[in-house]
Amino acid sequence: MKLNERSLAFYATCDSPADNAGFLYKRGERHTAYHRRWFVLKGNMLFYFEERESREPVGVIVLEGCTVELCDSAEEFTFAIRFGGAKSRTYVLAAESQAAMESWVKSLSRASFNYLRLVVRELEKQLEEMRRGPAGGRGGCWQPPGSWKPKPSVPERSPERLPALPAVLPKENGCAVWNNVPGVDRSPDTSGCGGHDGEGNPRPPPLPPRRRASSSEAGSAGAAAAESPSIFCRLHERYGQEVARLRQDWLDRRRGPQ
DSSP, X not given: OOOOHHHHHHHHHSSSOOSEEEEEEEEOSSSXXXXXXXXXXXXXXXXXXXXXXXXXXXXXXXXXXXXXXXXXXXXXXXXXXXXXXXXXXXXXXXXXXXXXXXXXXXHHHTOSHHHHHHHHHHHHHHHHXXXXXXXXXOOSOOOOTTSOOOOOOOOOOOOOOOOOOOSSOOEETTEEOTTOOTTOOOOOOOSSSOOBOTTSOBOOOOOOOOOOOOHHHHHHHHHHHHHHHHHHHHHHHHHHHHHHHHHHHHHHHHHOOO
């Protein structure tokens, strides 16, 4: 990718979001006087303009292979951008407040690709640990120490297995007995509750005894059973005559006048 003044000016003034922007005082290279300039940080490039409304930048600083550190100067809130090498230039800047200085130092320190490369490597390492899971690493999402507490491991409880019931339940006195499984000796339960068997499995409750019908109920049921056929016959005969009459009318209409 080739860079020239026109492409840099377009990138500096385009609508792409800036990482930081604001007024700073820049010390001259030949003269030690400070000049107020509008600075815009985009990626690893620090542009500075004469005014905020300027359409072209005065200069650009490529933030690669440099360090950002505080420095002693007559001006307050000063910091410097230093490059390695004997003939490299050092840019001395001053902010308007302590908060602005800290914000710029933090933004400029994280602007180089070397810093981004370290961040990417750390994220790749954490992602690899998450993929390996608890066996190969700590697993899960990364969180700062002290922000979470490990959950106590609770062993999973296996579902309780009910005893298998026979295909045909044995009966005693005409009532089915649930706990009378062939081949298993069980002591009678006198408490009246299902309870549990010797292995700790829940025992189904016994069925209630069958209720015997009284003589009056038996007589009324027999009378109703004897009366129901006669009622059905009368209803069948009544509606059968009406159906036969309707069928005859339909046949007469179909034949037509003779």
